[in-house]
Amino acid sequence: EIVLTQSPATLSLSPGERATLSCRASQSVSSYLAWYQQKPGQAPRLLIYAASDRATGIPARFSGSGSGTDFTLTISSLEPEDFAVYYCQQRSNWLTFGGGTKVEIK
Amino acid sequence: QVQLQESGPGLVKPSETLSLTCTVSGGSISSYYWNWIRQPPGKGLEWVGYIYYSGSTNYNPSLKSRVTISVDTSKNQLSLKLSSVTAADTAVYYCARGDHYYNSYMDVWGKGTTVTVSS
Numbered sequence: 001e002i003v004l005t006q007s008p009a010t011l012s013l014s015p016g017e018r019a020t021l022s023c024r025a026s027q028s029v030s031s032y033l034a035w036y037q038q039k040p041g042q043a044p045r046l047l048i049y050a051a052s053d054r055a056t057g058i059p060a061r062f063s064g065s066g067s068g069t070d071f072t073l074t075i076s077s078l079e080p081e082d083f084a085v086y087y088c089q090q091r092s093n094w095l096t097f098g099g100g101t102k103v104e105i106k
Numbered sequence: 107q108v109q110l111q112e113s114g115p116g117l118v119k120p121s122e123t124l125s126l127t128c129t130v131s132g133g134s135i136s137s138y139y140w141n142w143i144r145q146p147p148g149k150g151l152e153w154v155g156y157i158y159y160s161g162s163t164n165y166n167p168s169l170k171s172r173v174t175i176s177v178d179t180s181k182n183q184l185s186l187k188l189s190s191v192t193a194a195d196t197a198v199y200y201c202a203r204g205d206h207y208y209n210s211y212m213d214v215w216g217k218g219t220t221v222t223v224s225s
Contacts, residue, residue: 001167034211036151043200043218044151049211056213087151091210094164095141095153 002026004088004098012106019075021101023088028068032091035064035073038100039084047086048073078103108133110201110216118195118223124188128201128216135159135177139204140184141212142175144197154199156209157184191223 003026013019023033031051036044046055048064051071061076075082083105088098114126128140142154155165157175165173174187188195198220202212 032208032210036212038151043202043215044212045215046211046213049205049213089151089153089211091208094166095156095209097151097153100150 001094002029002090002092002096004090004096006086006088006098006101008101009099010102010104012104013078014106015078015080017078019073019078019082019103021073021075021086021103023066023071023073023098025069025071025090029090029092031067033064033066033071034089035062036087036089037082037084038087044087075103108203108214110203110214112199112201112216112219114199114219114221116220116222118191118221119225120192120223121190124186124191124195124221124223126186126199126201126219126221128184128186130182130184130203135179135182135184138206139209140175140177141202141204141209142184142186143200143202143212144195145200145218146194146197152197154186154188156204158209193223195221196223197221 005024007022033051035048038044052064085100085102111129118124136159141156157163172189177184198218200218201216203214
């Protein structure tokens with residue numbers, strides 16, 4: 001089983017600041033890495049797939065990078081609606097999710 | 107656009123079988139992977155399993171002995187059965203569409219349905 005470790009668990013930032021979220025895989029997942037945003041009471045929303053491709057309708061302030069075992073989700077300038085929990089997900093023999101990073105208002 | 111709607115009992119007794127349905131509207135169930143994911147209260151996401159429209163399946167090894175996912179292409183529905191449930195199976199259950207090449211990401215999600223296991 002490939003384990004995804006996200007860090008930090010919580011990120012406290014102010015609107016307008018840059019957010020950098022990390023996802024590390026226990027073994028290579030090539031570029032099969034996706035990122036999701038989840039707000040309270042809502043289903044997850046796909047942000048990034050194939051490590052760096054933005055999903056339809058996702059603002060350009062969201063970007064993804066990395067390959068192999070180390071991946072990053074960057075939000076260039078936080079908007080009020082970006083405060084949420086973010087999950088990474090990989091697909092090898094089966095799908096697994098990281099534990100999540102909560103981006104909270106400082 | 108494609109929409110997914112989960113449905114089923116909100117309360118299931120311990121040791122019984124949880125049964126949920128996901129109805130796909132606005133598009134065909136064909137040519138895609140279809141996943142079930144769950145989220146216990148206050149916790150993260152856990153993938154339960156997937157089915158390809160042709161009927162092939164893959165399940166989370168930790169749940170494999172208790173899970174069955176099936177698809178009815180004529181009704182544009184997929185279903186989840188989880189047997190011998192315990193309180194640990196209490197969660198919000200989501201269905202989600204996987205990309206049709208490799209199921210490497212899920213681009214359409216249902217709103218989720220809450221299932222509580224309790225006597």
